[in-house]
Amino acid sequence: MKLWPVIPLLAVVSHIAMAAGDVETGKQIAMQGNNQGATACVACHGANGQGNASAGFPRLAGLNAAYLGKQLRDYRNGSRDNPTMNPIAAALDDVASRDVAAYYAGLDPVGDSTKRKESASGRTLALRGDWDNTIPACVSCHGPGGRGVAPAFPALAGQHASYIKAQLQAWRAGKRRNDANELMKVVAERMSDEQIQAVADYFAAAPVQPDTGAEQ
Amino acid sequence: MKTTLVLISSLLAVTGTGIGQERDYQLELPDTPGEAPRFTPPPDSAIPDNQFGEMVRRGRDLFINTQQLRGKYVGNDLNCVNCHVDAGRRADSAPLWAAYTMYPAYRGKNDRVNTMEERIQGCFRYSMNGKPPPSGSEELTAILTYHYWLAKGAPTGVALAGRGYPKLDSPDKTPAIRRGQQVYQAQCTICHADDGQGRKAEGEHIFPPLWGEDSFNWGAGMHRINTAANFIHANMPLGKPYSLSEQEAWDVAAYINSHERPQDPRNDGDLKTTDQTFHNHQCYYGDKINDAVLGSQAYPNPFE
Numbered sequence: 001m002k003l004w005p006v007i008p009l010l011a012v013v014s015h016i017a018m019a020a021g022d023v024e025t026g027k028q029i030a031m032q033g034n035n036q037g038a039t040a041c042v043a044c045h046g047a048n049g050q051g052n053a054s055a056g057f058p059r060l061a062g063l064n065a066a067y068l069g070k071q072l073r074d075y076r077n078g079s080r081d082n083p084t085m086n087p088i089a090a091a092l093d094d095v096a097s098r099d100v101a102a103y104y105a106g107l108d109p110v111g112d113s114t115k116r117k118e119s120a121s122g123r124t125l126a127l128r129g130d131w132d133n134t135i136p137a138c139v140s141c142h143g144p145g146g147r148g149v150a151p152a153f154p155a156l157a158g159q160h161a162s163y164i165k166a167q168l169q170a171w172r173a174g175k176r177r178n179d180a181n182e183l184m185k186v187v188a189e190r191m192s193d194e195q196i197q198a199v200a201d202y203f204a205a206a207p208v209q210p211d212t213g214a215e216q
Numbered sequence: 217m218k219t220t221l222v223l224i225s226s227l228l229a230v231t232g233t234g235i236g237q238e239r240d241y242q243l244e245l246p247d248t249p250g251e252a253p254r255f256t257p258p259p260d261s262a263i264p265d266n267q268f269g270e271m272v273r274r275g276r277d278l279f280i281n282t283q284q285l286r287g288k289y290v291g292n293d294l295n296c297v298n299c300h301v302d303a304g305r306r307a308d309s310a311p312l313w314a315a316y317t318m319y320p321a322y323r324g325k326n327d328r329v330n331t332m333e334e335r336i337q338g339c340f341r342y343s344m345n346g347k348p349p350p351s352g353s354e355e356l357t358a359i360l361t362y363h364y365w366l367a368k369g370a371p372t373g374v375a376l377a378g379r380g381y382p383k384l385d386s387p388d389k390t391p392a393i394r395r396g397q398q399v400y401q402a403q404c405t406i407c408h409a410d411d412g413q414g415r416k417a418e419g420e421h422i423f424p425p426l427w428g429e430d431s432f433n434w435g436a437g438m439h440r441i442n443t444a445a446n447f448i449h450a451n452m453p454l455g456k457p458y459s460l461s462e463q464e465a466w467d468v469a470a471y472i473n474s475h476e477r478p479q480d481p482r483n484d485g486d487l488k489t490t491d492q493t494f495h496n497h498q499c500y501y502g503d504k505i506n507d508a509v510l511g512s513q514a515y516p517n518p519f520e
Contacts, residue, residue: 128260131302136455141407143417150415152406180406187455210418 021065021095026103029096038091041100044084050110053160053204062109062158062208066151068101071178080178109147111158111208122202125195133190138199141183145210146203152180161197161204168196248314252377257305257313257366268361275362278355279303279312282344283420285355291346291518292478293414293421293430296359299343299438301451304366307378308450308457314379316367333360342436345478347519381446387466391441393505396471399464403453412475427475429515434480434501441498444469474505479514487511 030041030049041060045051049061060068074080075089076097092100124130126146129137139146141153148155156164170176171188179185191199260276263269278285280303282295297303304312319332336359337348349356370376389395401410407423408414413430414423425431437443449465450457460468480501483490491502491511501511 129302131306134455134457136301140422140454143422144420147417149417149422181403181453181456183406183453183455 021069021098021100021102023099023102023106025096026099026101029092029100030103034091034096036091036093036096038088038096041104045104048110049104049107051160051163053162056160056162056166058163059110059159060104061107063105063154064148064150065098065101065105067148067154068104069098070151072097072101074178080176109155109158109208111206119198119201121195122198122200125199126202126206130190130195135187135190135195138203146206147208147210155208156203157206158208159203161200164200164203165196168200172196248375248377248379252375252379253371254307254378255313255370255376257311257370258368263365271358271361272365274354275358275360275365276303278358279362285346285349287518289340289346289349289355290344292344292425292432294344294424294432296339296344298424299447301454304362306451308382310380310447311366311378312363313367313370314376316363317370317372317374317376318379332363336360336363341481343432343438345431345433345436345517381443382450384442384446384449384462384465387445387463389463391445391466391470393467393471393474395463396467396469396474399460399468400471403460403464404468407453412472426472427477429478431477433478433517434499434511434514435482435494439473439477439499439501441466441469441473441500444473470500474500474510476508476510476513477515478517480511481517481520483511483514 029038030045033040041049044055044057045060046057049059051057051059071080072089072092073094075082075085076092078086089097125135126138129135129140138156141149142156143149143153146156148157167176168188168191171179171185172191174185177185188196263272279296279300282290282297283293286293299310300306300312301309304310307314315335316332319335320329322329333351333356336356337351340346340348349359400408404426408426409423411428412426413428414421414425416422421430432438438447445462445465445468448469449460449462453459480490480494482494487502487509495501503510
């Protein structure tokens with residue numbers, strides 16, 4: 001214990017960063033924006049945080065709060081780059097970011113498992129990976145059925161294929177760089193266009209709740 | 217009866233084989249020669265649709281989701297696939313196909329011929345901190361059949377490239393727990409958490425606990441600093457093999473294995489004797505680390 005004073009210090013820091021936000025305040029920002037210049041989240045992400053597939057705006061509902069809060073902070077400090085989100089996040093301080101994250105994390109996840117035909121190659125990649133090319137199974141980090149593992153690994157199940165595809169391409173091209181230890185970057189760099197499309201389609205159609213589909 | 221047997225075997229260990237010589241049942245196979253033949257296991261899609269194929273699939277399923285045997289044969293939160301990446305297919309990640317062709321094997325250290333079944337049972341006893349599935353049980357047969365399937369077409373009795381974990385050279389600096397902690401904080405906590413207990417989703421461990429009562433016990437091969445360093449260097453972080461320096465792998469292996477974990481099931485109550493008999497290798501069992509002797513506060517095996 002006396003040898004390692006770094007442990008309690010880190011614990012305190014992460015506690016502050018991950019403190020729960022206020023859902024009601026978050027909801028207000030999501031619906032109306034704030035007087036610092038943040039526009040209403042619902043304008044793009046939908047009334048229920050369901051996102052917009054054709055525009056490539058991600059579903060936020062039901063994603064874990066720590067992940068959402070980190071993305072807002074990363075947009076604000078520029079470690080995640082997006083011309084729409086950067087100025088909005090700049091108007092959300094740490095507390096507001098946490099509040100918005102808490103609001104969206106508390107919403108029921110919305111998915112659309114009816115529209116698309118499941119991709120067999122996407123399923124294999126998601127559940128088993130492609131180890132000949134050192135690509136782990138997506139679910140080995142993103143959790144059973146791709147429903148996420150807090151705090152760092154967001155849910156993919158029910159996320160829009162357009163968004164998943166765009167993010168994987170961004171990682172592969174070095175345009176998105178805010179993953180821990182480049183864990184996503186190195187995997188995305190090994191993925192082919194076909195694999196990106198297949199896995200995006202697979203997760204877009206995957207059930208957002210456990211026990212509703214035949215997962216591994 | 218049990219006590220007598222244990223006493224006799226302990227005496228044998230001390231007097232018969234001599235202090236300092238290891239009597240360890242989870243033995244490491246000899247090194248694979250550098251120019252060993254390569255082998256590729258058959259793809260899952262080739263598993264036949266018959267009763268044999270069903271047993272292969274059952275074995276694969278148990279291998280990936282070993283937690284379905286929790287309470288029956290498994291006493292911790294691990295799955296086989298945690299240490300055998302890609303469901304036992306991946307070279308340099310202790311692939312099943314490379315192990316299968318090397319058994320049965322005589323080991324001078326325990327003076328008997330060890331079978332593949334016994335080797336798998338050893339994994340349950342130590343790595344899974346559980347109870348070995350009996351020979352002939354559906355579970356053991358399924359896992360053995362999966363091994364056999366993966367080794368289909370491999371030469372029997374020939375050391376294959378990619379077996380076990382690639383052996384690292386001795387480190388430049390003696391592995392240090394404190395340096396290892398820094399590596400751990402930087403590279404491992406995202407998945408395994410500050411407290412080494414991994415992370416769960418929907419009630420299941422997605423990232424396994426590395427120490428503590430839900431991890432492998434003091435008899436498992438992975439509690440050895442060298443074995444853990446070899447595994448880590450070639451396989452961790454997942455998706456980033458060989459990204460740590462060799463020294464970092466040694467140091468973080470030391471850090472991970474400097475924590476208390478479930479008791480070595482061969483411990484008959486005397487830590488010192490157990491240490492001298494079974495732990496003459498690179499590990500901290502019986503050593504005083506951070507004011508406590510490791511093994512003295514070990515967690516009990518839930519089946520005993």
